[in-house]
Amino acid sequence: MNSTVSPSEAIRQACFRAGACAAGFAEACDLGEASASLYAAWLADGRHASMAYLEKYQELRTNPASLLEGARTVVSLAFSYRLPPHAARHPLFADYALGADYHDVLRRRLEPVCALIKELFPGTETRVCVDTAPIHERLWALRAGLGFIGRNSMLIVPARGAGSRVFLAEIITTAALPPDTPMHLDYDPCGDCTRCLDACPGRALAPRAIDARRCYSFHTIENRSETLPRDVRLRGRRIYGCDLCQDACPFNRVEYSGPYIEDFAPRPELTLLKTAADVAALDHARYIQLFRGSAIRRAKLPQLIRNARRSLED
Ligand code: B12
Ligand code: SF4
Ligand code: SF4
Numbered sequence: 001m002n003s004t005v006s007p008s009e010a011i012r013q014a015c016f017r018a019g020a021c022a023a024g025f026a027e028a029c030d031l032g033e034a035s036a037s038l039y040a041a042w043l044a045d046g047r048h049a050s051m052a053y054l055e056k057y058q059e060l061r062t063n064p065a066s067l068l069e070g071a072r073t074v075v076s077l078a079f080s081y082r083l084p085p086h087a088a089r090h091p092l093f094a095d096y097a098l099g100a101d102y103h104d105v106l107r108r109r110l111e112p113v114c115a116l117i118k119e120l121f122p123g124t125e126t127r128v129c130v131d132t133a134p135i136h137e138r139l140w141a142l143r144a145g146l147g148f149i150g151r152n153s154m155l156i157v158p159a160r161g162a163g164s165r166v167f168l169a170e171i172i173t174t175a176a177l178p179p180d181t182p183m184h185l186d187y188d189p190c191g192d193c194t195r196c197l198d199a200c201p202g203r204a205l206a207p208r209a210i211d212a213r214r215c216y217s218f219h220t221i222e223n224r225s226e227t228l229p230r231d232v233r234l235r236g237r238r239i240y241g242c243d244l245c246q247d248a249c250p251f252n253r254v255e256y257s258g259p260y261i262e263d264f265a266p267r268p269e270l271t272l273l274k275t276a277a278d279v280a281a282l283d284h285a286r287y288i289q290l291f292r293g294s295a296i297r298r299a300k301l302p303q304l305i306r307n308a309r310r311s312l313e314d
Helices: 007-017 032-044 102-120 137-143 195-199 216-222 268-272 276-280 284-291 301-313
Strands: 022-027 073-080 126-129 166-173
Touching: 007 022, 007 073, 007 102, 022 137, 073 102, 073 137, 102 126, 102 166, 137 166, 216 301, 268 284, 276 301, 284 301
Parallel strands: none
Antiparallel strands: 022 073, 073 166, 126 166
């Protein structure tokens, strides 16, 4: 290691080598009452729809020390899932799910960063979180100075024109790293813009807080019911996930100068599924074969078929 580089800068550089387009440090403190009560109110309104897992571990969500004893720092990282310039988007599946499952990819990519933290700060511990841990990933990204939360409720990263098409991940560590300047919670570069609200087919967006009961991403991925609500109209839209409130956003139209992660490039086998009718005709063996190692497995085959049929009916 170059001896002129401080340990925290060496760790940040390791984050970039892992493929992150932005990385920052926040003090691992208790988030306090403001965050806990915002979240409790969101749940109390029923805006989490049927995602009962979001009701669990509420007390853990406010404090990273409940996920790693003695936590001092949250390293927040954003990884772009923009498709490489040569790759085409898929008509049926959201961009984030076209490549290899990001949970596995990011855990693997973060291993050397964790090893470096332990080497530079002997005796310290690390814990990696990617999506599934009870932690407010967007709020930690805000606190670590990565970006701001837009009206579409997405964390938007201005650095390198990354925008909101990023995955978030965290390394919670007992090492004390100097915190970056947090983005102010009330900073609102959206101004008068309402493009995401206007583009949302379910009218699911209230500023910074989504109503999942109206969100097509929820219905096509997380809703386990046999039938979708009548007003969910999928013809001509994605049948897995939804990108419309991001497509509308001017922060995603800025030229991107960060790294493209090959792992997130579209899997060639997905091109075999051209229409909703192709998905409606899948059997279990084919489903397993096509979606092995893919985040699309979050939706089980009966759900995908349900969505495809709705798209054909509408
Ligand atoms: C549940 C969930 C969903 C639900 C609900 C979405 C939502 N907006 O909350 C559904 C299924 C609809 C969904 C959809 C999508 N999701 Co999702 N989802 C999650 C998950 C697992 C939890 C989010 C959550 O707790 N929401 C509840 C809200 C109330 O909590 P919160 O977002 O943490 O908000 C807190 C803070 O932001 C804070 N806050 C916000 N503003 C302010 C202002 C003030 C003043 C204060 C004090 C606090 C504050 O208050 C909240 C409570 O503390 C996270 C992973 C994670 N562990 O965080 C991924 C995550 C948010 N999803 C992600 C993605 C990629 C998507 C989709 C794009 C997928 C797709 N293409 O279909 C869509 C986008 C839809 C959208 N516009 O949000 C990414 C987002 C990356 C980014 N740039 O923000 C995440 C972070 C996963 C990851 N590791 O990358 N998702
Ligand atoms: S993901 Fe789609 S349905 Fe959900 S809030 Fe965004 S535009 Fe609306
Ligand atoms: S579309 Fe406009 S209002 Fe929505 S997040 Fe982007 S800038 Fe903000």
